[in-house]
Amino acid sequence: MTEIYMDHAATTPVRPEVVEVMLPYFGTEFGNASSVYGWGRRAHQALDQARDTVAELLGAASNEIIFTSGGSEGANLAIKGVAWAYQTKGKHIITSAIEHHAVLDTALWLKKHGFEVTILPVDEEGFVSPAEVEKALRPDTILVSIMHANNEVGTIQPIAEIGAIVRKHGAFFHTDAVQTAGVLDLNVEELNVDLLSLSAHKFYGPKGVGTLYVRKGVRLDPLIHGGAQERRRRAGTENVAGIVGLAKAFELAREERVAENARLTKLRDRLIEGLQTIPSSKVNGSLSQRLPNNVNVCFQYIEGESMLLNLDLRGIAASSGSACTSGSLDPSHVLLAMGLTHEIAHGSLRLTLGRDNTESDVDFVLQEIPVIVERLRKMSPLYQG
Numbered sequence: 001m002t003e004i005y006m007d008h009a010a011t012t013p014v015r016p017e018v019v020e021v022m023l024p025y026f027g028t029e030f031g032n033a034s035s036v037y038g039w040g041r042r043a044h045q046a047l048d049q050a051r052d053t054v055a056e057l058l059g060a061a062s063n064e065i066i067f068t069s070g071g072s073e074g075a076n077l078a079i080k081g082v083a084w085a086y087q088t089k090g091k092h093i094i095t096s097a098i099e100h101h102a103v104l105d106t107a108l109w110l111k112k113h114g115f116e117v118t119i120l121p122v123d124e125e126g127f128v129s130p131a132e133v134e135k136a137l138r139p140d141t142i143l144v145s146i147m148h149a150n151n152e153v154g155t156i157q158p159i160a161e162i163g164a165i166v167r168k169h170g171a172f173f174h175t176d177a178v179q180t181a182g183v184l185d186l187n188v189e190e191l192n193v194d195l196l197s198l199s200a201h202k203f204y205g206p207k208g209v210g211t212l213y214v215r216k217g218v219r220l221d222p223l224i225h226g227g228a229q230e231r232r233r234r235a236g237t238e239n240v241a242g243i244v245g246l247a248k249a250f251e252l253a254r255e256e257r258v259a260e261n262a263r264l265t266k267l268r269d270r271l272i273e274g275l276q277t278i279p280s281s282k283v284n285g286s287l288s289q290r291l292p293n294n295v296n297v298c299f300q301y302i303e304g305e306s307m308l309l310n311l312d313l314r315g316i317a318a319s320s321g322s323a324c325t326s327g328s329l330d331p332s333h334v335l336l337a338m339g340l341t342h343e344i345a346h347g348s349l350r351l352t353l354g355r356d357n358t359e360s361d362v363d364f365v366l367q368e369i370p371v372i373v374e375r376l377r378k379m380s381p382l383y384q385g
Contacts, residue, residue: 003315006317009202012354025240030043033046033047034228034229049244054211058186060213063216067210067246068209069208070199070210071178072102076102081220082195082218082219086219090140093142094118095145096119097337098152102176127157133166134169153285154296159192160190163175173195175196181250182249188213195214198211205248267293268292268353271365271366280299281298283295298349302373303347303376311369320348332348
């Protein structure tokens with residue numbers, strides 16, 4: 001049976017080149033980077049080299065890079081870390097209604113612990129308004145967290161503009177760049193960010209490892225205590241193999257970004273054009289400021305879950321929203337925030353393209369989806385077609 005993977009926003013396969021550089025650190029170079037003897041020194045050297053590589057790719061200094069277990073930990077450390085460190089200055093935090101739950105749930109957890117949280121709305125394309133950010137800023141605002149691009153609908157936010165506003169105000173600015181790492185330029189100076197989190201498994205690196213950039217001078221209260229690793233900001237023996245893999249994957253993505261983005265954009269547009277021919281369908285998110293691999297569409301009168309099961313039977317892997325909430329029966333909080341009704345949001349489908357996808361993959365998907373939609377609609381008591 002044909003197998004087509006179109007859920008790269010959920011995770012990606014590890015590239016062979018990445019596996020190759022990681023392998024020694026599972027075997028011969030197994031040392032603890034905190035140890036003083038040869039094995040430890042070599043592991044520490046690999047750690048330093050990876051940190052230098054990531055720093056260079058972000059336009060940052062090496063001592064501004066913290067290695068984490070992934071995007072969720074990075075967002076938690078950024079938001080909770082700043083909140084606890086600066087709570088005497090203020091207890092107001094700003095975020096948006098379409099953030100990943102790693103950000104939203106963290107902000108709401110802080111709300112239970114005495115902080116005040118403002119959740120900004122978005123427009124019908126999923127954009128956060130810089131003017132709304134400026135209006136929400138207060139003397140006691142200590143942190144603003146707005147994602148670089150949305151993981152469900154692919155809308156790319158005006159992060160540099162928002163960052164300039166936040167900086168002028170004197171608050172700190174965090175961006176969740178999990179979906180844009182390896183896809184967009186992440187120069188932290190140009191983006192005007194103070195904190196930026198990313199995760200290796202979104203750009204063909206290993207799972208379980210990520211990076212948090214923290215601008216020099218920004219204080220963080222650590223989440224994990226018990227060791228001096230990562231300049232006392234994240235205790236625990238470093239995942240040397242994973243960190244080396246992250247750096248290699250990030251480096252490869254940077255080298256290939258322009259050509260790969262152009263290729264993916266063509267496939268994405270072909271997919272969107274084909275899906276728009278299906279009656280009662282709606283493409284979600286911005287068409288002009290959109291991730292090059294993201295397609296998100298709603299089909300009225302059907303359930304997204306049924307669509308996914310039918311696609312799986314045809315060998316096509318897709319999702320109905322964030323992979324972290326795909327087990328939920330609730331409609332996407334992102335689509336609801338963009339103004340869609342519960343009924344329409346329930347019929348959402350996210351297809352995210354990657355390195356191995358081809359034009360023939362797109363053609364096969366466009367051949368199968370209309371048939372599945374028609375079959376499911378005939379089973380719906382609401383459909384009058």
